[in-house]
Amino acid sequence: MGVIIGEELPSKLVEYLRGHRVVYVATVDQDGWPDTAPISWIVAVSPRIIRMAIDSGVETVANIRSNGHVRISVLGGNLTVSIKGEARIIKERMDSVIVPTTMIEVEVLEVKDDGFWGRNDVEGEALPWSQRRQVASDVAILAELRSEIPSSVL
Numbered sequence: 771m772g773v774i775i776g777e778e779l780p781s782k783l784v785e786y787l788r789g790h791r792v793v794y795v796a797t798v799d800q801d802g803w804p805d806t807a808p809i810s811w812i813v814a815v816s817p818r819i820i821r822m823a824i825d826s827g828v829e830t831v832a833n834i835r836s837n838g839h840v841r842i843s844v845l846g847g848n849l850t851v852s853i854k855g856e857a858r859i860i861k862e863r864m865d866s867v868i869v870p871t872t873m874i875e876v877e878v879l880e881v882k883d884d885g886f887w888g889r890n891d892v893e894g895e896a897l898p899w900s901q902r903r904q905v906a907s908d909v910a911i912l913a914e915l916r917s918e919i920p921s922s923v924l
Contacts, residue, residue, distance in 0.1 A: 772852065772882040772883055772884040774880055774881070774882050775882065775883050776880075776881050777818075777879060777880060778817035778878055778881065779814055779817045779818075779820075779853070779878055779881060780881070781817075782847075782849070783814065783844065783849060783851060784814040784816070784817055786814075786844070786846070786847040787812055787813060787814035787820065787844070789811075789812070789813050791810065791844075791846065791847075792808050792809070792810045792846075793808070793810075793812055793843060793844050794806050794807070794809070794842070794843040795808075795809045795830060795840055795841070795842050795843075796840065796842075796843070797829075797830050797837070797840055798833060798839055799829065799833055800833075800836065805830065805833055807824075807830045809822050809824060809830075809842075811823035811824070811871075812842075817878070818878050819875060819876070819877065819878070820855065820875070820878065821860075821874065821875050821876070822874045822876070823864055823867070823873055823874075824871065824872050825869065825870070825871060825872075826862070826863065826870035826871060826872045827870065831859070831874070834857045834874055835859060838856045838857045838858055839854075839856065839857075840854075840855050840856070840857045841853065841854050842855065842876070850883065850884045850885040851881060851882065851884060852881075852882045852884050853876075853878055853880070853882075854878075854881075854882070855876035855877055855878050855879050856876065856877045856879060857874050857875065857876045857877075858874070858877075859872055860873050860874070861873035
């Protein structure tokens with residue numbers, strides 16, 4: 771379970787989202803199902819505003835057009851954060867690229883720290899992913915996920 775840390779991006783997250791990062795953006799499709807997409811053109815303009823450039827023909831843009839609810843997942847830079855926001859199209863077609871690309875602006879509504887003890891040590895330093903296999907809980911959890919589930923449990 772994550773911990774809500776505020777209604778705006780902390781300075782470390784603003785700095786991290788200055789470009790050349792991959793995040794995952796979740797939207798809601800016309801049938802009410804979550805739709806996720808990796809997005810690499812993303813910039814935090816301020817602690818309350820994020821802008822993204824997205825191919826105009828993808829479902830993410832269509833979903834934002836009909837329902838602006840988004841959640842952005844950031845995994846990297848010692849951050850495990852999700853950002854809830856309200857997205858809107860501010861430019862149907864960007865001038866800077868030849869491919870039809872839409873500029874989306876997201877108003878940040880909530881920032882949640884999704885880190886937990888398996889990802890961070892008690893000092894808050896990130897546990898390198900290469901060392902995760904050494905964590906006893908990871909070994910036990912992965913073993914159980916790979917095991918057969920008796921039909922009586924299902």
